[in-house]
Amino acid sequence: MKANTESDARVERDYVGEVSIPRDRLYGVNTVRGVDNLTVSPLSIAHYPAFRDAFAQVKWAAALANRDNGVLTCEQCDAIVAACGEVIGGSFDTSLVVDLMEGSGGTSTNMNFNEVIANRAQHLLGHAAGNYEIVHPNDHVNRSQSTNDVYPAALKIATHAMLGTLVEHIAALAALFRRKETEFADILHLGRxxxxxxxxxxxxxxxxxxxxxTSRLADELAAVRDKLRTLPLGGTAIGTGFGAPAGYRAAVYAHLRQVTGVDYQAPANSFDAMQNMDVFSRVSAELRTCAVSLAKIASDLTMLSSGPVGGLGELTLPEAQAGSSIMPGKVNPVLPMAMIQLSFAVVGNDVAVAQAVQYGELEINHFEPVVASRVFDSIAMLSHGITRFSEKCVAGIEANGIRNEQHLLESMAVATALVPKIGYARVSKLARQSVAEGRSLVEILETSGLLSRDETLATIRSASYPVFDS
Incomplete structure (x- = not known):
């Protein structure tokens, strides 16, 4: 991360040595070290806007709390708040360059935000970036904070925001299924x-x-989302609050509620909040449950639409694209297939989250970046996947009523519905006759004079509505 010439670069120093930083970038030496040492994935900390915004919201609330407690001047606070607002607007994404999966326990991420906000605040106050005469990344932007309380707080805030959108997508899918329930209400179907x-x-x-x-999936995700409103802010490094003024914690939560519009709360025990990330085990587990449950539905749709000649053919899915590069006219159920494949990835993410939560050590968990990466990935995949599945597949599903009825009437499932009408023994005898003669039970009933086809259909229709249904 070196600039091309001295004229377009500024120099910052740390105990390792000097680094050259492009003048059009607002990060500093700590960010450069984090990028050089810890880049392992293609995604930066700016990739998910909710995470970027959450970090800036925490810094914003912290600045106001520090001003209230007399450890920042109004000038410093106002500049930091203004810079945070611009970060939230996406103005400095090109300077938020640390890898989302960085392995410094979140320190490189926190310092990238601190440096960008400090340097922009410097600009707003008429000073050059990198000198930090008025606003310093550690002394001012990070005042009364530690990576250890800021990172998990921002992670929870971002996850809370992203889950809100996902819950809406799942609820919309449930509404589509309700619409199909009504649309297909009178079509006889062979249960298997x-x-x-x-x-x-x-x-x-x-x-x-x-x-x-699907409605239950939305409700369960909403319930676990609510558990993310308890944050570790104010605990600083290990839960003691060391380095923060006495009134800081109450003030930072009050301001954070105003900045975010969400009623975030302090924990009952700061040490528990710093040590443990079990809430993300629950979040990830619900994401996994959502993914595999929708995959089951997708598998059903694939099976019921199979054919169109050699399969069940009871449903027709919208044709999305050509299904083969060699077989002309073949159309595959690509949207259900995509949902099933997506579930495999979410299950894998859940395993990674479980491992990271387990391996926290003593006063903190320094594996939060992998939790952020995997949880955000699962939410994003589910949000995008469900949207496409809903719009491009479920909304356009059609039923082949004739095929559904044919499969039912030609099956032995009819026998169960007829037992109350003509008795178990007689139905059993007729069923064996049906198998022996290769004729449907409906046909045998009609030719034997026991029940006409219409009477059999009426009996089946009556039996397909359980007495406990409303």
Whole structure:
């Protein structure tokens, strides 16, 4: 990360030596060290806007709290707040260059934000970047804070924001399934267990189950999202609050509520809040549950739409794109396939989060960057995937009513519905006759004069609505 010439560079020093920094960049020497030593992935800390904004919101609230407690001047505070506002607007993303997966326990991330905010504050006050005469990254932007309380606080704030959007996407998918439940309410359908013919039902009931599941997924994610409102801010390095004035903690939460619009709270025990990240095990577990549950639905849709000739063909999915480079006219269920594949990645992310939460040591957990990376990745994949799955697949699903009814009426599942009407023994005998003669049970009932086709259909329709349904 070296500038090309002396004229377009400024020089900063640390105990390791000098570094040249492009004048159009607002980071400092700590950022350069973090980038040079710890870049391992293609994503920077500015990649997820919610994370960038959360860090700036914490610095904003901290500046106001420090001003209230007399450890920052109004001039310093105002400049820091203004710089934070510009960071939130995305103005300095090109200077937020530390790797999201950096391995310094978040220190490089925190210092990248501190340096960018300090240097922009310097500019706003008419001073050059890098000298830090008025606003210093550590002494002022990071005042009353430590990476150890700021990073997990920003991580929780960002996750809370991202989950809000995801919950909305899942709720919208549930509404689509409800619409299909109504649309397919009168279509007879062959219910299957263990991939074998089972009982009569309505196709709408199948989609009603999908709607209920999806609604529950949204509710559970909303519940775990609420657990992210407890932050470790004010604990500084290990939970003691050492280095912060007495009134800082109350002030920083009051200001953070105003800055974010969310009622974030101090923890009941600061040491617990600093030591443990178990809430992210719960968040990640709910993301995993969401992913694998939707993958199950996607698998069902793939199976029910299989064919169109050699498979079930009971559903028709919207045609999204050509399915083969060699087989003309083939169309694959690419949206359900994508949801299933996405679930594999989310499950893997959950394993990484569980490992990181487990390996916190003593007073802090320094594996927060991998938690941030994996949780953000899962939320982003689910948000994008569900949006496409909803719009490009579920919204346009059509039912083949004739095929659904045909499969049911030609199956032995009809027998179950007929037991109350003509008795178990007689139905069993007719069922064996159906297998022996290769004729449907409906046909045998009609030719034997026991039940007409219409009477059989009426019996099946009645049986497909359980008495406990509203």
């Amino acid at each position: 267990t263990c991939l074998q013919d089972a009982q009569p039902m309505r196709l709408g009931q199948l989609f009603g189950g999908y709607a209920s599941l």
